[in-house]
Structures are given as C-alpha cells and as structure tokens.
Amino acid sequence: MLRVESLSKSFEGFKAVNNANLHVEKGEIVAVIGPNGAGKTTLFNLITGVLKPDNGKVYFKGEDITGLPPHEIFKKRISRSFQVVNLFPRLSVFENVQIAILSREGKTWNLFSPSKKFAIEETEEILERVGLIDKRNRISALLSHGDQKVLEIAIALGGKPEFLIFDEPTAGMSPEETSRCIELIKHLSEKMGLTILFCEHDMEIVFGIANRIMVMVRGSTIIQGSCEEVRCNKAVQDAYLGGGDECSV
C-alpha cells in the first residue's frame, strides 16, 4: 500500500534520513524502530509532506506522492499523529476533531450556518471509539498528557484515513493509558481495517502489536522483516538491541 524507495533528507549536510526503504501492505501494522535521532520522525515528515525529500520516492497505492504538500497527502487518506502534542489548545475536544472532518468535507468556507449542525455524529463516533466522549466539552489544553496524545489520534481519524502514521503514540503515557492506547491501535487495525505505521521505543509494545518491523540507524534502513527476523538479525543486535542473543525464542 505504501512504498518508500531510497528516501533521503539532509539538514545542512547532516543526513537525517539516508537511503531509507520501507513497504507496508494493506491491513498491516508496521513499526519503525531505531535509537534517538535515527530519523524516524523525519521519515514520517517526508512521507506526510511536512518536509520535502532530497532524493527517493514515496508511492501510495501505486501512485507517486513524493513531495506533495501535507493537505494533499491528507486528502489521499493518509493521517498522522505527532510525537510532540500538536493540537488546537483553545478549542474543545469536540471541536478539535470536528474541524478535521469539516476540512475533509470541504465545509470550511461555510460562513453562515452554525458549526453545530455539521459532522456531529461522526465526531461523536470518533470520540466514542477513542474513549474521549465524556470529555467532549473540555478545552484540549486542560487535558492530561495521555488524553492529549489520544486526541492526536482522534484528529487523525477525522480525515477518514485508510493509512495511519503514529509517531510514538504512547510516549509519556502512564502504564494504564499505554495499555488503553495499545488496545485502541489494535482496534483500529482489527475492527476498522486500517493500515498502521508507527514508531516506538518500547520494544514490548513493538513486538506485541507489529506484524513487521523496520529498523533504522543513523538515517538508513538496516532491515525490514518479521519480528523474528529482526530479533535474530546480527546487525540489529549489534547496533540496537544491545548484543544480547535472544534468538532462542
């Protein structure tokens, strides 16, 4: 469904992403792992149009989407959440999700009918799904960090995506929030049939939900394969998993 071919991006000579390759099939959950500064966020920014690549190609459903601006990518039904919370802080939880839907439906130029007539059911449905319906009227800046991260996902769902990208969805969450978030991701994959690409530092989570894993070190793809393949790969163990032989599993 998504194919990334030798994608590269430099910042003033520093190669943040260097020849990254990735492919994600429909319905899969794929994890990108790698140490801090490996270029995971930059890779996601390149895919979603927030940054323009220097080299390489991104294909979505066979179509070349390399370098398209973010709002075009959004229209292609690719949505993302951010590592650092990136919400509309003065708006309510409900409005945060609603404007994503209004935008998708092309209603943002309606000046004279009340907003409260639009996208109500869909917004409520999304909030129900992610478990924020009770907090619908809360100003989003006043939510707990964990809830804000979940709202990130809810806004992404407002784009009615087929493909979701989550940048460290559980970062900073309490253990209970984390397990609820994992349930949510599984739910999105299993019940809604969405394809999901995410990155995460917690290996337990990664091995728990990912179908396949791509390992990135210093901007480059070392390997992409099943959890087993990745766990047993020598280069990965040296570079990342700390050398310990866990292949006896």
Added chain:
Amino acid sequence: MKGNLLGRKGLLTGVIIILFLFILPFIFPRFYIYMTSIILLTGLLASSCNIALGFGGIYQFHHAVFYGAGAYAAALIITKSSLSPWIAFAAGPIVSAIIGLIMGIISIRLSKLYFGMLQVSLGSLVWVIVYRWYSFTGGDDGIHGIPLPEILSSANGAYYFTLFITGLSMFVLYRILKSPFGSVLQGIRDNPLRSGIIGVNVKRHQLMTLVIASFFAGVAGTLFVVVDNTVFPDMLFWTLSMEIVIMCLLGGWFTFFGPMLGAAALVALRTFVSSFTVYWALILGILFTLVIFFLPNGILGYIEQKFKKGTEVSVDRG
C-alpha cells in the same frame, strides 16, 4: 469561545442592556446619546478588529485604516458626487473591504509580527495620502458638516440608526464565528501548522478574515459619519489602531463582547479625562501595562474564567 456567554445570566444581562439602549434617548441628555453612539460604533470597530486579532490570531495592528477609509469613502461620495447618501453608506464598507483585501494580499505571506509591521507601514501610507491630498480629502482639516438624509440628521435618528446597524453587524459577526469558517479560523489561530496538515488553506482563510474585519471597520467608519458629520485624518492614524488593540485586550480578546466592553471603557474614560488630553497617551500606557499584568484575558475573560471555575473546568485527571 463558549457559545452562551454566561448562560442564563448572560442572556438576562443582554436583554437589560438592549432595553436600556432603546429607552436611553428618553432619559438622558443629548450629550450622552452622542457618547453612547460613539461607544457603539467604536465597539463594533474593536469587535471587527478582534475577529482577526483574538479569533484569527492575526496581528491586526493597523485596523484604524479600514475605519478611516470607510468613513472617507462615504464622506467623499456624499460631498463630491450627486449620489444618494444611502449609496455612500453602502460604499464605505465595500471600499474598506477592498483596501483590506489589497493590503492583505500584500502582507499575508508574512507571519505574525512581520505581518503586523507591514500592515502598519502600508496603513501609514494610506494615512499620508489622506493627510497630504489637500484638494481632495481636505488634508488635516478633514471634511465637516457632511449633509445627511433627513431621518439621520437628528441626534436620536443617528443614535437609533447606529444602534440598529451595530446590532445587526454584531449578529453577523457572531454568526460567522459560530460557522464552520469561524471554527476553522480559531483552529488556525491555535495551530496554523496542524490546520494546514488537516487540509485547511490557511492563508486564504486568513485573507478572508481580513476582508471581513475591514468590511465591518468600514461599517463603523460610516456610522461615525452619521453620528458626527465629520471625517478627519486622525481616524486612520496609528495611535487609534493602538487604542483599538488595547480595547480588545482590556475587554477580553478571546471573548465576543469583550472588545465592545473595552471600547465602552476607553471611550468613557477619554471623554471624562479629556481636559488633560496631554496625558491621554500616558493613561493608555498605564492601562495597557495593568491589563497585561493583571488581566491577561481581559475583563470579560476574567469573569468567564471565574464563572467556569465552579462548573466544568475542575480538571480531573485520567
């Protein structure tokens, strides 16, 4: 922005204020009728500015230009052409909107403070033209004794006209803020980057906001012609723009009626301390500082916060 300002209490306050405004000419002497007219139209001016400033997050630093432009357009059409004054009143806001559009197209690509600075420069250019083009605009004398239609030439006629048009304009502004456009606008204010990512054309929405804001500034300017029968270059001087920004901040720039309240406070203050006009700038400066330090959300923002404390903002975690 919460829809029902303060719920039932807010509605009651509103009804009382409107009733009071209706019967005001029967109770108070003429001077207060004039002053209330000025408060209303200045309140509309500040509210229109706040659509861009408080709800759009756009640094609308020279809003007075659109006010003055509307007033001059109406005054010039009345005095220099044989067209009906009613046409002039309609033309004022349209001219303002066009100037808002042109200045917007030039400056919208800049962000935040740079936008504000460019707007001040371009606006000052408009002021210079008005100030210097003596033969057409009357230069620093302005234009006086602008003839008006019969029913507007009495203080009461002008007052009720101002009340009606201000009320109507505020209603339209409120509707716009509550529309999908208004929701998205507030989203852009909060987070332009994310707005762009979810498919909003940020610059084009901001441009539209500037056009709306300048249109209603033009309405206010036209009302000034009706109330005062004069125009003068100070109407589009940058010091007035600063006053408008202070009105918004003082009243509460994240509230809908805050700027109206701020305008009432400032107009009343200016009227009563006018014997020491030299100190006006000083008074404004002190007021501004006090607001920034003690009421960062303005008077109405403070009241709303207090009110909400008791109800829904008891943040429970998890």
